[in-house]
Amino acid sequence: MSTDTRSDTRYPLPTSADDVVPTSFDTLPWAAPLTPRAASPLVVPEPPRRGEPGGEPCGVCEHRSTGAAWSDGHWTLHPPVGGSLPGTVWMASREHVDSFRDLSDAAAASFGLIAARVERAILSLGGVGRVHLYRWGDGGAHFHVWFLPRPLGMLDASGPMLPLWEDVLPNVPDVILREAAERVAAALEATA
Numbered sequence: 001m002s003t004d005t006r007s008d009t010r011y012p013l014p015t016s017a018d019d020v021v022p023t024s025f026d027t028l029p030w031a032a033p034l035t036p037r038a039a040s041p042l043v044v045p046e047p048p049r050r051g052e053p054g055g056e057p058c059g060v061c062e063h064r065s066t067g068a069a070w071s072d073g074h075w076t077l078h079p080p081v082g083g084s085l086p087g088t089v090w091m092a093s094r095e096h097v098d099s100f101r102d103l104s105d106a107a108a109a110s111f112g113l114i115a116a117r118v119e120r121a122i123l124s125l126g127g128v129g130r131v132h133l134y135r136w137g138d139g140g141a142h143f144h145v146w147f148l149p150r151p152l153g154m155l156d157a158s159g160p161m162l163p164l165w166e167d168v169l170p171n172v173p174d175v176i177l178r179e180a181a182e183r184v185a186a187a188l189e190a191t192a
């Protein structure tokens with residue numbers, strides 16, 4: 001078994017602009033010309049994430065993230081910082097586990113019910129076309145999912161474009177993000 005951390009393996013360079021998902025190109029938050037590029041060399045093994053052995057401490061367990069706007073026995077719901085879409089929240093498990101596969105049966109069973117309530121609560125804010133749910137897990141090893149409200153009528157932000165637009169739109173003050181999360185929490189509590 002190799003201990004090399006880099007590999008010469010690369011995914012191939014697209015051969016033309018037509019290979020770069022042309023149907024989505026017009027909704028990117030950047031204007032042409034964008035040019036295809038090859039992916040960086042693979043890094044194997046991957047570097048440790050926050051909250052796993054060898055990585056930085058878990059910010060969720062050490063309460064270094066934003067305080068919860070809502071919680072129950074399995075989940076905590078938090079506003080983001082440095083975001084552009086009020087109504088965005090992230091939900092973390094009470095238990096320090098990595099992914100769906102690691103959740104206790106009780107937490108896994110409650111996930112769908114809570115996700116549905118969070119979605120309804122975000123929609124109740126108004127001006128929301130759809131609520132997107134993302135689970136990446138590439139930054140921290142503490143299970144969490146993101147709920148992002150796609151602004152009503154903002155079809156450019158449909159599908160995977162919403163996180164890209166969220167990144168380039170001007171940030172709103174963190175106090176606004178928290179206030180919106182607290183309204184989500186109040187609506188969530190009202191549906192209990």
Ligand SMILES: [Zn+2]
Pocket residue numbers: 051058059060061062095096097141142
């Ligand atoms: Zn943790």
